[in-house]
Amino acid sequence: MENAIADANMPWPVNAWYVACTPDEIDGKPLGRRICDQPMVFFRGQDGAIGALEDFCPHRGAPLSLGFVRDGTLVCGYHGLAAQCSGRVANMPGQRVGGFPPIRSFPVVERYGFVWVWPGDPALADAASLPHLEWAESPDWAFGGGRFHIACDYRLMIDNLMDLTHETYVHASSIGQKEIDEAPVRTRATADEVVTSRIMDGVRPPPFWQMALRGAGLPDDQVVDRWQICRFSMPAHVMIEVGVALAGQGGYDAPDAVKASSIVVDFMTPETATSHHYFWGMARRFAVTDTALTDSIRAGQHKIFSEDLEMLERQQRNLLDYPGRRLLLLNIDAGGARSRMMIDKAIAAETSVNAHPVRINASSATAP
Amino acid sequence: MENAIADANMPWPVNAWYVACTPDEIDGKPLGRRICDQPMVFFRGQDGAIGALEDFCPHRGAPLSLGFVRDGTLVCGYHGLAAQCSGRVANMPGQRVGGFPPIRSFPVVERYGFVWVWPGDPALADAASLPHLEWAESPDWAFGGGRFHIACDYRLMIDNLMDLTHETYVHASSIGQKEIDEAPVRTRATADEVVTSRIMDGVRPPPFWQMALRGAGLPDDQVVDRWQICRFSMPAHVMIEVGVALAGQGGYDAPDAVKASSIVVDFMTPETATSHHYFWGMARRFAVTDTALTDSIRAGQHKIFSEDLEMLERQQRNLLDYPGRRLLLLNIDAGGARSRMMIDKAIAAETSVNAHPVRINASSATAP
């Protein structure tokens, strides 16, 4: 394993927990996934523990993710080198492996229905710094979600989610409505969070929310008060409180019985500088046992986020075409802009030699 | 908008009218197309006017071509910025747009059934410098055509069209015949035009011309006099007078009643240094009301130009493999060679600081 300074050109902090995958993705077989530009392999090892290793067999460089799991070890599919979750080589046919160097391992935690990985310095990894996600643990909530691979910088998705004005245009047939455009946004930032909120009182619910109202046992043909409160937190999480209440009952603060509210869950995990894994979903506090509703919402979100996908990938290609072009910065962009400032600050802190003089980075391996 | 010197490495002049699209391509929706390595969006705006703008929303860099037209403005499909044909921002939800910088617009003219764009300095654009195309305006002529995207330098297509020797090999089953090889070519150049001509007297008409003779109400089984007169003009137009007359009646100068003659129309529009948009067609002065014949000719040309396409794309890849290789320059290559000289001269004039001290070029945007 090599020590190296973090690559200052990579637009993400590495000393942070990112969502790597969902547990079903490593059910019975290893999973290869590039995260923060590092090829990783995830697998379920001894006693249910999870291993997160560099996806590179130290023997001949084959991807370990092409192998299989046997007796809690990850076995390389080329010549049989078997590794433990820790990265230690457990055995290899015909070889004494005591002197084999360990495979680089990454700190990994399974929580909230996700597998989280720490791509940076293992000494700094602390599961206590994971976010607290009440909706993932409380029986008062239901959750459904999915994953997309998107060929754009993960920060373009943060911009997207921190400015929902685009719903009017990109999602005109589902959640968009002209009142979004018309309602002003308010953005505020704390040390840990950037919050952009928009309140639309006395509007007609668009189709997605009509479905949600019916799911909550409420009429879908009445005027409602609607809200969107987008919360960014490090490294790339956006939780959006969204909902509608029958008009005049208090809006966001209305009693549960007259509203349908939920949290749009968004975890962005950088793959490369121009692509990311997007874990999305919706957590709701109504009709939590209605699994058919969970499926309907998931299908609705899948369609909605597919619409974002094309726009974001084309935007990325356009930005690559005009690398030096200065963009407009409007009031509606404040949420994304403040979030990026928080990210930039974290990257700067990591790359400061005084803050963390020596860090581990596989992509800067010493040459033989 | 930024001022910059033209990129001397680009193998085309920018102060010229290029065919951008046909009007049907912007019927009801915007069209994104890269021309002279600049992403452009074309749309039908107020009162039937056409807008040609940089395909880059100044707000967040989304391609404007993913948007839609509303009230004669082009509306960005991401957050709703709406632009006029002039590039001026007309409105945006929740924004005062008075101070917004205009989007770069390109001079554009609709004429002869095509939309023409001027990628260079708008101050130099003059619709009077468009070519005069009699066949496009006179009721004595009929026209049919199409478009290909071809992954080669547009100048390889000019070479191709200015030396029809290749018809014997590439188009053996339609318009090729051995007499093409055997007849000498003559090339001459004026200030505005390069002309390569070949006369083949007393030959059998190949299949394509048999079809044309039948279309013109003439026998298809007799000996004919055949001609090909290729005319290159700036920036990348090749009009080829082609035809056959019953033998001994005067050939090119024979009376209309004993000949089938037409103009092969070719407009090449550079996309990148190694790709172009190829607008092709045929204008004819016989059986002009026979739309079935127009369709047959279009289908025949489509097949013929498809044959060129593979050869040209493979030639391009070969040339990229051997960047420094000197090619032969034969008498049959004179038409292409003279045309390239005319192009090179125009490029040199543009990049000369004395001639045009300051020019606009979006690809050299100043960094923020």
Add this chain to the structure above:
Amino acid sequence: MENAIADANMPWPVNAWYVACTPDEIDGKPLGRRICDQPMVFFRGQDGAIGALEDFCPHRGAPLSLGFVRDGTLVCGYHGLAAQCSGRVANMPGQRVGGFPPIRSFPVVERYGFVWVWPGDPALADAASLPHLEWAESPDWAFGGGRFHIACDYRLMIDNLMDLTHETYVHASSIGQKEIDEAPVRTRATADEVVTSRIMDGVRPPPFWQMALRGAGLPDDQVVDRWQICRFSMPAHVMIEVGVALAGQGGYDAPDAVKASSIVVDFMTPETATSHHYFWGMARRFAVTDTALTDSIRAGQHKIFSEDLEMLERQQRNLLDYPGRRLLLLNIDAGGARSRMMIDKAIAAETSVNAHPVRINASSATAP
């Protein structure tokens, strides 16, 4: 034709015979194939002779492989330049070709059912240095084979073939068995050959060998002695003697009547630094007239080598991701390592100016 020093960065010797194609590939039409990073065209010319030329028409740079063969010459499909096997331009419509420069030609030999090409200095080419392949000429042998294009450095395939430990993992359902892992390998090298051998006495025959035993008229349900003797020779040939004999009859040295033995034939021909053409097959000395068995074996090998293909291509991508990573070198890797030493020595000898002061290399053409 230009003289130039060999490119020291290319990981292969050029003064060597490589398999270019099989004769059926040039049956009636030319074949374009990149070998040692040089585009070549192969065709059957006058009196059955074979031509191997640079796949680049000196006229306009079109690939000659898009043309056709006429009267023993290769005719360019663009404008009709016709070349002889020697590279001399034979004729071109309307041209006097006496002064045309010859097209670069490569020494080529047809032998053993393959076409062999010498990408380097023609003055050093000697058909006598071709390997002697008894199985290709003797009626006591039968042969069947095929070809793959594989997107990896040809040396990764040499590693693969010189260490059959991978059969246990990559080919578990056909030729793999755990005893391969358990049996030690022995590697030895001479001036001309690297040999890695493994003997497995008293084992159950895996499915592929059960089929072979039945083909040889032997029982498939008995214990056998199995052997694998891998022989690397320059530039990139690996012949593997493989077989099984009924147990206790002498193994490799047992009488023909109680064994099924064959030679796995592998010729690797570099295409680029990260891809190669892989010619594979099996020569056997039993049931040589049984063409159905030849087909079965070919189908079995096709499936087996397809399994290698994915692993090798993914290994290649991983190695490109970690260019400076040092790999482990175990006892099982000795065969590949010694083979690479032999290759490196040959490359060093070629690039030494004293050894061969001037060499021909098309990719270093002088600029015009």
